[in-house]
Amino acid sequence: MKALYPGSFDPLTLGHLDLIKRGCSLFGEVVIAVLENPTKSPTFSLESRIAQIKDATKEIRGVEVCSFKGLTVEFAKRKNADLILRGLRAMSDFEYELQIAHTNRTLNQNYETVFLATEAHFSFLSSSVVKEVAAFGGEINHMVPERVATELQQKFK
Amino acid sequence: MKALYPGSFDPLTLGHLDLIKRGCSLFGEVVIAVLENPTKSPTFSLESRIAQIKDATKEIRGVEVCSFKGLTVEFAKRKNADLILRGLRAMSDFEYELQIAHTNRTLNQNYETVFLATEAHFSFLSSSVVKEVAAFGGEINHMVPERVATELQQKFK
Amino acid sequence: MKALYPGSFDPLTLGHLDLIKRGCSLFGEVVIAVLENPTKSPTFSLESRIAQIKDATKEIRGVEVCSFKGLTVEFAKRKNADLILRGLRAMSDFEYELQIAHTNRTLNQNYETVFLATEAHFSFLSSSVVKEVAAFGGEINHMVPERVATELQQKFK
Amino acid sequence: MKALYPGSFDPLTLGHLDLIKRGCSLFGEVVIAVLENPTKSPTFSLESRIAQIKDATKEIRGVEVCSFKGLTVEFAKRKNADLILRGLRAMSDFEYELQIAHTNRTLNQNYETVFLATEAHFSFLSSSVVKEVAAFGGEINHMVPERVATELQQKFK
Amino acid sequence: MKALYPGSFDPLTLGHLDLIKRGCSLFGEVVIAVLENPTKSPTFSLESRIAQIKDATKEIRGVEVCSFKGLTVEFAKRKNADLILRGLRAMSDFEYELQIAHTNRTLNQNYETVFLATEAHFSFLSSSVVKEVAAFGGEINHMVPERVATELQQKFK
Amino acid sequence: MKALYPGSFDPLTLGHLDLIKRGCSLFGEVVIAVLENPTKSPTFSLESRIAQIKDATKEIRGVEVCSFKGLTVEFAKRKNADLILRGLRAMSDFEYELQIAHTNRTLNQNYETVFLATEAHFSFLSSSVVKEVAAFGGEINHMVPERVATELQQKFK
Numbered sequence: 001m002k003a004l005y006p007g008s009f010d011p012l013t014l015g016h017l018d019l020i021k022r023g024c025s026l027f028g029e030v031v032i033a034v035l036e037n038p039t040k041s042p043t044f045s046l047e048s049r050i051a052q053i054k055d056a057t058k059e060i061r062g063v064e065v066c067s068f069k070g071l072t073v074e075f076a077k078r079k080n081a082d083l084i085l086r087g088l089r090a091m092s093d094f095e096y097e098l099q100i101a102h103t104n105r106t107l108n109q110n111y112e113t114v115f116l117a118t119e120a121h122f123s124f125l126s127s128s129v130v131k132e133v134a135a136f137g138g139e140i141n142h143m144v145p146e147r148v149a150t151e152l153q154q155k156f157k
Numbered sequence: 158m159k160a161l162y163p164g165s166f167d168p169l170t171l172g173h174l175d176l177i178k179r180g181c182s183l184f185g186e187v188v189i190a191v192l193e194n195p196t197k198s199p200t201f202s203l204e205s206r207i208a209q210i211k212d213a214t215k216e217i218r219g220v221e222v223c224s225f226k227g228l229t230v231e232f233a234k235r236k237n238a239d240l241i242l243r244g245l246r247a248m249s250d251f252e253y254e255l256q257i258a259h260t261n262r263t264l265n266q267n268y269e270t271v272f273l274a275t276e277a278h279f280s281f282l283s284s285s286v287v288k289e290v291a292a293f294g295g296e297i298n299h300m301v302p303e304r305v306a307t308e309l310q311q312k313f314k
Numbered sequence: 315m316k317a318l319y320p321g322s323f324d325p326l327t328l329g330h331l332d333l334i335k336r337g338c339s340l341f342g343e344v345v346i347a348v349l350e351n352p353t354k355s356p357t358f359s360l361e362s363r364i365a366q367i368k369d370a371t372k373e374i375r376g377v378e379v380c381s382f383k384g385l386t387v388e389f390a391k392r393k394n395a396d397l398i399l400r401g402l403r404a405m406s407d408f409e410y411e412l413q414i415a416h417t418n419r420t421l422n423q424n425y426e427t428v429f430l431a432t433e434a435h436f437s438f439l440s441s442s443v444v445k446e447v448a449a450f451g452g453e454i455n456h457m458v459p460e461r462v463a464t465e466l467q468q469k470f471k
Numbered sequence: 472m473k474a475l476y477p478g479s480f481d482p483l484t485l486g487h488l489d490l491i492k493r494g495c496s497l498f499g500e501v502v503i504a505v506l507e508n509p510t511k512s513p514t515f516s517l518e519s520r521i522a523q524i525k526d527a528t529k530e531i532r533g534v535e536v537c538s539f540k541g542l543t544v545e546f547a548k549r550k551n552a553d554l555i556l557r558g559l560r561a562m563s564d565f566e567y568e569l570q571i572a573h574t575n576r577t578l579n580q581n582y583e584t585v586f587l588a589t590e591a592h593f594s595f596l597s598s599s600v601v602k603e604v605a606a607f608g609g610e611i612n613h614m615v616p617e618r619v620a621t622e623l624q625q626k627f628k
Numbered sequence: 629m630k631a632l633y634p635g636s637f638d639p640l641t642l643g644h645l646d647l648i649k650r651g652c653s654l655f656g657e658v659v660i661a662v663l664e665n666p667t668k669s670p671t672f673s674l675e676s677r678i679a680q681i682k683d684a685t686k687e688i689r690g691v692e693v694c695s696f697k698g699l700t701v702e703f704a705k706r707k708n709a710d711l712i713l714r715g716l717r718a719m720s721d722f723e724y725e726l727q728i729a730h731t732n733r734t735l736n737q738n739y740e741t742v743f744l745a746t747e748a749h750f751s752f753l754s755s756s757v758v759k760e761v762a763a764f765g766g767e768i769n770h771m772v773p774e775r776v777a778t779e780l781q782q783k784f785k
Numbered sequence: 786m787k788a789l790y791p792g793s794f795d796p797l798t799l800g801h802l803d804l805i806k807r808g809c810s811l812f813g814e815v816v817i818a819v820l821e822n823p824t825k826s827p828t829f830s831l832e833s834r835i836a837q838i839k840d841a842t843k844e845i846r847g848v849e850v851c852s853f854k855g856l857t858v859e860f861a862k863r864k865n866a867d868l869i870l871r872g873l874r875a876m877s878d879f880e881y882e883l884q885i886a887h888t889n890r891t892l893n894q895n896y897e898t899v900f901l902a903t904e905a906h907f908s909f910l911s912s913s914v915v916k917e918v919a920a921f922g923g924e925i926n927h928m929v930p931e932r933v934a935t936e937l938q939q940k941f942k
Contacts, residue, residue, distance in 0.1 A: 103286050117584065122748075136856040142891055183397060196920070226921075255431050260914050260918060262431075269430055270431065273428065383607075385609045388609075404908060417600050438726065452702075541764040577767075654897050654899075710811070711811060726873065743899070748887050
């Protein structure tokens with residue numbers, strides 16, 4: 001099966017990476033879809049984020065990396081995905097995730113959002129926490145892939 | 158009884174409309190008070206929002222539509238309302254709603270905030286979700302009244 | 315308006331009493347409906363609970379105290395109530411309350427459950443906490459009306 | 472793919488049934504595994520529950536109904552399932568579900584628990600709510616399949 | 629400082645043990661107070677639980693193990709403790725913990741309940757989950773100290 | 786013991802002040818560390834906030850007031866603090882607080898974040914609620930120390 005894993009990945013964390021690995025081993029194929037949102041000003045450009053994800057996933061079979069604009073359900077259809085994959089952290093905005101899953105189902109009944117529980121020791125991790133720690137010069141190697149750590153530290157030097 | 162239903166209604170959703178109908182049949186009168194908040198830049202002007210609400214509620218007996226600035230409890234007093242009405246969605250910011258209700262009671266003991274549970278199938282709906290879907294060209298007729306859908310689609314064309 | 319306030323009140327707490335007073339001043343009449351639930355073995359008999367509530371509310375205009383078996387919405391109809399009243403504590407089982415409110419609306423569209431936020435300093439209070447403290451000989455006068463405190467202390471002597 | 476959908480189903484609700492249909496169309500095969508839990512005294516015997524589920528799912532392709540004792544991950548392995556399927560209601564015990572999903576992963580890394588968001592209008596529904604309403608003679612046809620409604624009403628007559 | 633760490637510890641988990649170690653290094657002394665609750669029928673007797681805790685903490689400086697009946701705040705006073713220590717798991721009953729902390733403060737203003745966040749990878753762990761897995765013959769060595777694992781497995785053989 | 790109490794305190798509320806008093810009586814010393822966050826535009830300048838806090842705490846023994854930039858755990862180390870102190874309101878972002886506590890522990894194992902439950906009647910209070918009420922000319926004397934109330938009212942005149 002082919003799963004679409006949408007997100008801003010600004011930047012990719014080890015929690016995202018864990019979910020990608022588990023998604024690939026469970027469904028076989030995961031399309032990592034980086035959302036290009038004109039209303040937001042991301043820390044990393046779309047190109048950098050795609051390069052970071054490609055670098056971090058180059059050893060994982062069944063991964064495709066791309067970007068998209070517009071509705072997730074429409075992009076899932078264009079990519080012939082079977083489902084939309086999302087992670088649920090104990091400390092995540094559970095209500096927001098259910099709200100988006102319900103909204104997507106009203107837009108296209110065929111697209112289920114499938115949730116996997118994020119690993120317990122990644123449950124405190126989010127891109128915003130990583131950026132806050134990096135901005136203050138803190139250690140982030142246990143939070144993000146190597147290349148992301150290097151590029152973040154350069155950005156906040 | 159007269160209920161004051163305050164909010165930004167940017168824009169009005171079918172969830173709001175359902176609550177207005179139920180408020181009117183329960184209490185007899187509902188004053189829909191559109192908050193004019195100088196610190197925010199709404200998607201629709203105050204005039205458009207008032208026109209949208211008037212259009213959507215023209216068949217409902219006991220509805221008044223107006224705008225206000227300043228404290229909700231003070232406006233409730235000016236409008237001779239008996240209570241403040243708010244909706245609670247399973248997927249709403251329950252803690253924020255209770256925080257505002259407590260704050261309002263410390264400002265004026267006479268004004269109770271009365272909560273009604275939003276209909277289950279509207280529990281995923283919020284103005285921000287509607288705008289996000291509309292911005293990406295998604296179908297919103299099942300989320301907002303007709304006039305709001307048309308005006309939103311024009312805005313994001 | 316007439317509100318039906320259903321519960322087991324095993325025993326009545328100062329949080330319940332606060333809600334009864336606010337319900338009466340807001341709606342005019344509150345029917346306190348003590349649920350007789352054959353599947354549960356309450357600490358106080360139905361008669362004791364009704365006597366405790368009558369004693370605690372004797373100074374409050376617009377209060378009626380009675381018991382009922384079966385569905386809340388059906389009893390509300392029999393008592394000609396206009397709505398069902400429930401309290402929401404920050405530390406209450408919000409999801410359970412919404413679940414019951416939705417269930418009741420599917421059983422009888424005419425019966426809305428109206429929630430009031432429990433006073434902040436009562437938000438930690440529940441009948442089970444009161445009984446736990448009383449069982450261990452703790453001070454409970456700041457949690458329950460006087461008669462309830464006396465009868466609880468006798469029970470756990 | 473083959474999903475294992477474990478639960479007590481005491482009794483099966485329309486929320487469960489909706490999840491079974493969506494699981495089958497998404498994964499192709501769903502094994503409905505009724506947990507036989509010696510420490511609990513269910514309302515319906517294991518046989519009745521299995522018969523009810525078989526009756527309600529007879530038109531759905533890819534469904535298998537059976538019972539099991541012991542650990543879910545071990546039974547999933549015995550049935551050659553690819554994953555464990557669970558529903559997440561906005562008003563469900565999200566934290567308990569994540570707790571069980573994490574526990575199962577520590578017991579067998581190969582078994583992911585995949586969550587689907589329960590349909591919004593079923594989000595208030597649970598077996599315990601159904602039994603409570605039925606016990607008080609309330610209408611339950613909008614909550615459970617026909618056969619379950621009939622057998623529940625006979626039980627509580 | 630001396631912290632009182634009350635609980636039923638039925639049985640002690642690695643999450644409890646982690647909190648005990650962190651409490652000792654932070655405050656110097658931790659009194660592990662096993663609650664003897666006549667209204668409950670524990671899996672392990674009071675003596676077994678005390679023996680298990682003593683065995684698991686024998687290498688930790690500053691630990692005392694005892695049992696108590698009645699109010700936590702009163703026992704804290706009898707033991708000359710400075711504060712009450714509790715763990716908060718992301719997946720714990722946060723509202724129940726706050727409810728008990730508030731209740732204890734109304735009973736004795738001098739006793740603060742101090743919370744530490746349970747380690748992320750223990751956040752799914754609780755005594756009831758451990759017993760459920762053990763009852764079904766599952767692996768529990770990653771959840772409880774060795775002696776507890778052995779005694780649990782004997783109990784459920 | 787010395788506790789570091791970090792925050793933006795923009796402005797100090799009576800809820801903060803209550804926690805400072807309780808922290809001092811529990812640990813002996815509390816360093817109130819006002820975070821200087823270049824990415825945010827606070828309502829009050831750093832100097833005004835420090836002056837407000839010094840004024841409000843001048844009668845409390847064991848208080849030190851200062852500001853810091855960068856990582857909380859690093860500043861805690863520089864100030865020789867023994868722990869980080871935070872308040873938990875029933876209506877606070879519990880998940881965000883746990884996320885920060887876990888993050889800080891991964892950055893420096895030696896720094897525990899210790900939580901105290903905010904007093905029940907302050908549980909609805911936050912700096913943002915205070916500013917919203919003050920902006921609309923509402924009464925705030927029951928929410929903030931006197932000097933803060935005066936300065937806020939001047940700011941929003």
